Each structure stands twice: as structure tokens, then as C-alpha cells.
Amino acid sequence: METTFIMIKPDGVQRGLIGDIISRFEKKGFYLKAMKLITVERSFAEKHYADLSSKPFFGGLVEYIVSGPVVAMVWEGKGVVATGRLMIGATKPSESVPGSIRGDYAVEVGRNVIHGSDSVGSAQKEIALWFPEGLSEWRSEMHPWIYE
Numbered sequence: 001m002e003t004t005f006i007m008i009k010p011d012g013v014q015r016g017l018i019g020d021i022i023s024r025f026e027k028k029g030f031y032l033k034a035m036k037l038i039t040v041e042r043s044f045a046e047k048h049y050a051d052l053s054s055k056p057f058f059g060g061l062v063e064y065i066v067s068g069p070v071v072a073m074v075w076e077g078k079g080v081v082a083t084g085r086l087m088i089g090a091t092k093p094s095e096s097v098p099g100s101i102r103g104d105y106a107v108e109v110g111r112n113v114i115h116g117s118d119s120v121g122s123a124q125k126e127i128a129l130w131f132p133e134g135l136s137e138w139r140s141e142m143h144p145w146i147y148e
């Protein structure tokens, strides 16, 4: 099954949105395979966002990510990369539909609460970066009630 990397950014942690966000992924039928609360170094945030290093907002983005603890997670499920992105909503909260996480909780693109991998390939890279220790191997007993 597919896995994706999801991170609740420092604003999401500060604003008490951890439980709600985890609950959305749980209730959907995805499985939590790894999780940690961690404050990352600048060099680590730069590595995570390396593809955006030429963008004018890169400096501010890195400042924001290192500004407090984040919740890093791996979620597993059928189509979890694409569906996770839909649950998160568009990058700019002004374009994120109500019902999505950013649509419900964010106003500014630079305070958009949550990160999710944008492809299966970037998910693999991000999971390797954030969880070199590996994932938990469990499978939910609910599996046949969620998947055909």
C-alpha cells in the first residue's frame, strides 16, 4: 500500500490543531505508520524544501518551519498521496475549499498549517529524510471494514 509524509507545521501545533488533523486521517481510513513531535534545524528544513530553494519566499518558509515544533507523520492507505493532498486543500488558503484542512483553518499561504507530499516519489524521499529509523509494521484490525 501507498504511504505519504504529512507534517503539521508550527502554526498548526501552536493553534491546537494536532488532534483534529490526526482525527481526519484516522476517520478516513488511513493508518498512522510513524509520528514524532520535533523542532528541526535550519539545514534540515532547507533539505526538506530543497526544490523551492530558488523561490523568493524560501527564506521566510524556512524561518517558519524552524520556528517551533512540528508533528511529522507517515500515513498509509490506498491513494493516500493524492487523497491526502485533497484533504489538505490548495496551497493558497484563499483557494482551498471549505471542508479541506487549509480551507477550514488557514488564511495566509505562509501560515497554511500542514504539509503533504505531492507525489509517490516525493513521499518516498520525504519519508526517508524524516524517518531514517523506519516505520511501524502494524495493520489495523479494521482493514476489511474499510478496504474491499
Ligand code: DAT
Pocket: 052, 057, 061, 090, 091, 109, 110, 112, 114, 115, 116, 118
Ligand atoms: P504545498 O505545501 O501545497 O505542497 P508548495 O510545495 O508549492 O505547496 O510550497 C511549499 C510551501 O511554500 C507552501 O505550503 C507555502 C509556501 N509557499 C508556496 N508558494 C508560496 C508563495 N507564492 N508565497 C509564499 N509562500 C509560498
Ligand code: MG
Pocket: 116, 117, 118
Ligand atoms: Mg509541496
